[in-house]
Amino acid sequence: MKKILLVFICLLFLVGCDKKGCNNETVEFDHSGILTYYLDENPTDKLKELKLKVTNKGKETFYLLNDESIKISGFNFDKIGEYKALVTFNNNTYSFKYKVEIRKWDEKSSTSWYSNDKDTLYISTATELAGLAKLVNDGNDFSGKVIKLKYDIDLNNLSWIPIGTSGVGNYSEFNKYFSGTFDGDGHTIYNLYTKAEHKNVGEHLDSETSYYHFGLFGYVKNGSIKNVNIQNVDITNGMGNEFKRSFQGTGALVGYTNGEVLIENVKVLGKINIKGEYKVGGVVGSCGGSSITVKNTYVRGDDNSFIGGTDEEYKDTNNFGGLVGFTATSKTIIDNVLTDIDVDGYTCGGIIGNVTEGTFSLTNACVYGNVSNKEGSVVGGLVGGRFVNMKLSNCYVVGSVSSLNNTYSDILVSKYGDSSVNIDVENVYFNNTSFDNEKVHNSLNATSLSKEELDKKVPSNLK
Numbered sequence: 118m119k120k121i122l123l124v125f126i127c128l129l130f131l132v133g134c135d136k137k138g139c140n141n142e143t144v145e146f147d148h149s150g151i152l153t154y155y156l157d158e159n160p161t162d163k164l165k166e167l168k169l170k171v172t173n174k175g176k177e178t179f180y181l182l183n184d185e186s187i188k189i190s191g192f193n194f195d196k197i198g199e200y201k202a203l204v205t206f207n208n209n210t211y212s213f214k215y216k217v218e219i220r221k222w223d224e225k226s227s228t229s230w231y232s233n234d235k236d237t238l239y240i241s242t243a244t245e246l247a248g249l250a251k252l253v254n255d256g257n258d259f260s261g262k263v264i265k266l267k268y269d270i271d272l273n274n275l276s277w278i279p280i281g282t283s284g285v286g287n288y289s290e291f292n293k294y295f296s297g298t299f300d301g302d303g304h305t306i307y308n309l310y311t312k313a314e315h316k317n318v319g320e321h322l323d324s325e326t327s328y329y330h331f332g333l334f335g336y337v338k339n340g341s342i343k344n345v346n347i348q349n350v351d352i353t354n355g356m357g358n359e360f361k362r363s364f365q366g367t368g369a370l371v372g373y374t375n376g377e378v379l380i381e382n383v384k385v386l387g388k389i390n391i392k393g394e395y396k397v398g399g400v401v402g403s404c405g406g407s408s409i410t411v412k413n414t415y416v417r418g419d420d421n422s423f424i425g426g427t428d429e430e431y432k433d434t435n436n437f438g439g440l441v442g443f444t445a446t447s448k449t450i451i452d453n454v455l456t457d458i459d460v461d462g463y464t465c466g467g468i469i470g471n472v473t474e475g476t477f478s479l480t481n482a483c484v485y486g487n488v489s490n491k492e493g494s495v496v497g498g499l500v501g502g503r504f505v506n507m508k509l510s511n512c513y514v515v516g517s518v519s520s521l522n523n524t525y526s527d528i529l530v531s532k533y534g535d536s537s538v539n540i541d542v543e544n545v546y547f548n549n550t551s552f553d554n555e556k557v558h559n560s561l562n563a564t565s566l567s568k569e570e571l572d573k574k575v576p577s578n579l580k
Contacts, residue, residue: 188205202215276310307349330366468499526557527560
């Protein structure tokens, strides 16, 4: 009897009672299950589609959830996840569950968001981001314009066409590029993917799946990219070019930069696999022109993430970096950066693979991954080749450095290059338990510390 009474009381609570007592009124939502919405949808518009069904003495009355007599809270689509909305009606509160997801890319593109009359333009979906690629690749360089992301975007591991490319496999023309400002506004682009792998020289020219420059952006000239995250990257860009590749580049964010380019507040995260032949970096593949500045930028890979390529696969590989593959700019500035990913290849570095022209400064940098050259010895914990004067300050090599032999390998900068260049080292430290001193030099006299001492030395913003 007590159990029956308890169940009856619970039922009364569920249907709701007013101040005068219960009136056999039942209230329920006119839907079942968990509702699904997308980041780019408008909650106010969606309320017009939801109804509350009130049954009183057999009579059914429906109320839209945007009715003035109804109060609702917790119904917004700001972030992905599962949530509970609270609905107050006749002094009683009810709840329903809903989830918010990212609208996955379906390989379509839309340019309806574009207006030539506006200096700041907003992108909400992957379809619209693909529209940006279409506009740039048709010749609109967006110079003087700002592109802002409104929401996170999921590229769905479908083959991406880079923003700024002269065409599939084309290495002779460089007339399609992005010159505006791309501001991710802190949002994340998920699941960037491509696979272009060719064993024979010239095959890429006829391929429908390869791009001479590959990244989210293929080619950026006199532009800037900031405040954006890229999570989960799967890139294979082995072109089989041999020596027809001087400007080729592969990176998660940008394949090739030219002119004056700024990259700021960028994170590449999650499962990161970037495999290529030439000038391959975690963020940028290859840089030319007057300057490249990369600051406040991190690459953090999950277990088994890597950046690299081998001669066994592509015959002649070169220039791999945890952050940047190669730079030949008049000025290269890298500040406040971190890489935590394995890098393996000929001429490779934990931060940058090779610097061949201009001035180079690296400040406030930390390398946590394993940097190696299993097919040779052109490897450095920070930089893969020394062809220009360099300034290294406040740098930390926490991960390991290894090579096939000790001909060029160095805990900081590979000895491969020009032996006459000057490398100014200040406050640079390395983990003395993470390298084989018989195969890896310390020619720049970096300060040796134990792992525990180094952990204490690294500033909090580089952990």
